[in-house]
Amino acid sequence: MTLTAPRPARTAQRPANPGPAPRPLAPVLCAVAVLLAAGPVSAVVQGPAWLGYAGAAVGLVAVVGVVAAFAPRIPALAVALVQVAGLLGLVTAQFTDDGVARVLPGPAALGDLGALLAGAGGQIDVGTAPVASTPEILFLVTASLGLLTVAVHLAAVGAAAPAAAGVPLLAAFAVPAALADDLLPWWTLATAALGFGLLLLAPDGNRRQIPGGAVLVAGAAVLALLVGTATAFVGTAGRFDGGGDGAGRGAIGLSPFTALRGQLDQSTPTPLFEVRGLARPQYLRALTLSDYQSGVGWQATRPGPGVSPVGPFAQPSVPGELADVTIDNVGFRDYWLPLYGTPLTVGGLSPDLFVYDEPSGIAYTARPQEQDTWTQQAFLPAPTTDLLRAAQGERPAAIYANILGVDPRVTEIAQEVTAGAATDFDRAMALQEYFTGPDSAFTYDLATAPPAGDDALVEFLTVGRVGYCEQFASAMAVMLRTVGVPARVAVGFTAGSPVGDYRAVGTSDAHAWVEAWFPGIGWTVFDPTPLTDGRTITPPYVEQARTEAANGGAGAGGAPAAPTPAAPTAAPAPTADPQTPDAAAAAPVPVETGLPLWPLFVLPALLLVGLAPAVVRALRGRSRLSAAAAGGEGAAGAAWDEIVAMSADRRVPVPATDTVRAAARRLVREHRLDAGAQDAVRAVVTAIEASWFGDRHPAPAELTGPVRTVRDAIAAGSPLTLRARLLPPSVLTRAARPSEEPATTSA
Known part of the structure; x- marks a missing residue:
């Protein structure tokens, strides 16, 4: 192709562009931005140790970026790979002794790091924020923030796209914010705003932008301060959900069964309470679960508005004893x-921290607290079997009888087990003995595998018959409801172990049991879990009923003793109930899978980081085409930039030393453009020269056709590879901008 348009006489050629000036400040700004955005980590990890580890990782990434800034021809992706390698060497030195020369990760060191990562996932899965600064947690925080810094640097400096860098920066703030139990302090909003503001300076990082950038950052920080101090709304797990079913109920953020299983699964039990003043072992209730949902299980619901727990409250008119208890929280x-x-x-x-909801028996607060010590005058009911069998009167709220969606097979099993039981108490005893009696087919085991059938409750009752307290309490409470006895599940702790003058209660004592309602008496404890470790508490009325059954006679009130049926050998076939649409729906007892939660956050973040270059390329292309179509000053440069970027993505870059005409000849030759495409290239080059040297700029839509023709011709002759689509070279390399330097061109 021959380009004949003469150069203006006033200049023969502008000097070649020496390349971009070093920008050593930009990597530092990226690193500081990540640390500022990571403020919420302090709410989910105990102590300041994480900041030192993370600061070392973020600083290392910044140092590599500063060194690379003085070698601008190094591709941005290569810089990122060096940063990741340096980060891997750092965590090897920090967290394992098996590295080659301390910093090179051999097979043994990689195995150690993998074990730390798996351990961190397990601790997150069962822990409650803030978690201890264990080596596993420190490794996870260090590696995560280090990789996020690499991603921020790649987007903000390598791709000159600070807006895209906000995605990984958001992960540094949002992930710990989502895990925090307490509302985050106001200053975390301000530091996050400051961090994002610093990113706006990172692409150029020169002093000319500091005044404007400082004004913008200061405005964002002030706005964040005002919002943070006015609302303090950040954080998710520390509040009751305002939603619900229209009756004022809503789910509480923390799953009580998740916390229960997590405490029981701890390899090293943690002390929780020291209790003084109990004459005999008692269950320590934390909360009760009254809402059973088919296909979901037992749900924690919002308690009533409650009153001050100070009391005094009325003492029930049933037999029992008083106890003055002191509970020291450890x-x-x-x-x-x-x-x-x-x-x-x-x-x-x-003062004014806890409230007490008498119907549910729950004392609670809006956010997790660590109350040091409290005292309680407790009434410990001990009704006789006569009173329990004779109990008659008003029933509690309908929610305690709901069995909507329960599989008919569960009802049939419960009815078979309680056949011949004349009173609610005898039915409750029959069901308890079904799980714990000498002829029971059920076994307690914390290592219970998740059920494989379509109905977890039916499978537990007929096939598995192995579980821990959650399964047993959940199953018995549902079965009680199916035979007409109001019931709920209680979650708390067994009595613990005697130590000197107190009882020590720890995570290994976490437990769930059943409470059944008897009119005139109230909620009464039954424990269907067949514990074999000595933690079982047997109430006096259960002992009395078992004695009556062992003597083979009726109870004191003349009612027959509770039977102890054998477990059925096969489940009855399910039957459809046309009156209950959900009759065949699953009613599973929740079973924890043990899967760590961190992949839910890390993997999407990595995916977003991986797609960032492609997103940046698409946005830049759209912006250039829009500017070219709009006409006016800058339109010709934008059109040329897009053509050169198209070529660079197909591994035909334009050297910085090429003039625009030399670059045009290179494009025609390398992409084998036909006559029509050559004419289109000539039109764009002519527009560039007229814009640079004649102050004549293209009219609106003047370049739309030529640019489309050239783009289509290049795309037809050189299709993009998958790698080029995901990692466009025009985004990941630095070079001069021909729209600013007319003698040179680059993507």
């Missing part, structure tokens, strides 16, 4: 204030 932090029996008075609490 490691418990949650929404709930655990209480014994029926509280009459509670003392020693922080």
